[in-house]
Amino acid sequence: MDNQNNNALEEELSLKLFVVLTRALESIKKRVEEDIKCLGLNPTEFAVLELIYSKGEQPIQKIGEKVLLASSSITYVVDKLEKKNLLRRKPCPKDRRITYAAITEAGTELMDEVFPKHKQAIREICAGLDIDEKQVMIEQLKKLGYHAQGL
Numbered sequence: 001m002d003n004q005n006n007n008a009l010e011e012e013l014s015l016k017l018f019v020v021l022t023r024a025l026e027s028i029k030k031r032v033e034e035d036i037k038c039l040g041l042n043p044t045e046f047a048v049l050e051l052i053y054s055k056g057e058q059p060i061q062k063i064g065e066k067v068l069l070a071s072s073s074i075t076y077v078v079d080k081l082e083k084k085n086l087l088r089r090k091p092c093p094k095d096r097r098i099t100y101a102a103i104t105e106a107g108t109e110l111m112d113e114v115f116p117k118h119k120q121a122i123r124e125i126c127a128g129l130d131i132d133e134k135q136v137m138i139e140q141l142k143k144l145g146y147h148a149q150g151l
Helices: 004-038 043-055 060-066 071-083 104-127 131-150
Strands: 086-093 099-103
Touching: 004 043, 004 104, 043 060, 043 071, 043 099, 043 104, 060 071, 060 099, 071 086, 071 131, 099 131
Parallel strands: none
Antiparallel strands: 086 099
8 A cells, every 4th residue: 555655646746747847947948038039039040059159160960959950940040040141051071961050250249249148147047046956956857857768
């Protein structure tokens, strides 16, 4: 009987964790997306631009897996950023099948201006937890994520 109660409690807490985690993520994403829209970009454009700003030029084919975007959407997003003169395409000298996305001077100037503000906005959004709580939460969420991945 005790084991049965334990299982029921575990199931109930697992469901509650899923709901709370989902709602928290939705609230955080909504605030972050509002901040990004104020910058004149959509969240996907910002994610691609931020990746290239932070990590340097990237093969267009690899961007999708790094920003969790379908490969079919990447070309569209890169096209839009190219039209805004924030990114440019750069052929790979060693392999003509590969094209890189590289940030332009205008893209770097934009990110130099907006990225510090964006980081501050995220800091404010996450200010509901102190430093220690954030570190514990990161470790626990990684542990949960790796477990779910392994199933």
